[in-house]
Amino acid sequence: MFNVDRKSLWKSNRVYKELQKTCSSYSSLISVIVASLAAFLFVLIWGIAFRNRWRLRYMYYMVKNKYQVQNKIEPDNDSQYEYDAFVSYDNNDRFFVHDKLLPCLEPEAWLKLCIQKRDFLPGNDIAGNITSAIHNSRKVIIVMSHNYLDSYWCMFEYNMAKMESIYSRNKENILFLVFLEQMSPKRFTNDGFRVSSIQLLHRISKR
Incomplete structure (x- = not known):
């Protein structure tokens, strides 16, 4: 009985280590994907903002000067x-x-x-x-x-x-x-x- 329990415990410990290794690799993969998506979104937003930088500045100063751009x-x-x-x-x-x-x-x-x-x-x-x-x-x-x-x-x-x-x-x-x-x-x-x-x-x- 003691030998069976010891063998089962050894198998459980092995399974645990395998799961830990697998989860660790998935965690690294998820971290890389999240970081890549964040970098992509940052570059995309920055690119849109840069392309429309003069429009954004104009809108900002129109609002600041209390003009209504909609009323052309x-x-x-x-x-x-x-x-x-x-x-x-x-x-x-x-x-x-x-x-x-x-x-x-x-x-x-x-x-x-x-x-x-x-x-x-x-x-x-x-x-x-x-x-x-x-x-x-x-x-x-x-x-x-x-x-x-x-x-x-x-x-x-x-x-x-x-x-x-x-x-x-x-x-x-x-x-x-x-x-x-x-x-x-x-x-x-x-x-x-x-x-x-x-x-x-x-x-x-x-x-």
Whole structure:
């Protein structure tokens, strides 16, 4: 009787060790699968967020500025705009803007322009001022130069203007480009510009 019990105990111990080994291998496999799924989901979410980063930023600042993106602006309704155009330019090109562009468009063409140095609200963060200025302007004039393409905030203004056009203006083209210098088309491709979005400046005149 004692020998039978001892043999049974030995078999039970062996079975236990086999089960423990098997379960351990399954636990490792499950851990690897869970970690792989978590990594895949992280990469997927990050990729979607990166692809839509400008849209997400635009939505964030619209909510922050208490605008309702769902209530889209009608393209022909100019009375709701505070400015005829927001002028987006790099600080290194400010002399052209202040000495040539503004005197040409404001006194002569009777346009009300919004520029950072003069019209941004003090105390507000720069991103909020930019999105607010674009949302309250009928058009956006971009003073294009190599300095512009190298500036983070200039590219921020350009992309916010694109998002405004898509999500609040029924894809109306609101961008007007003024070139200060000769520029390679490759730069526009690398920086995400669409050549088809370029408009002539003289079309900004009031209706």
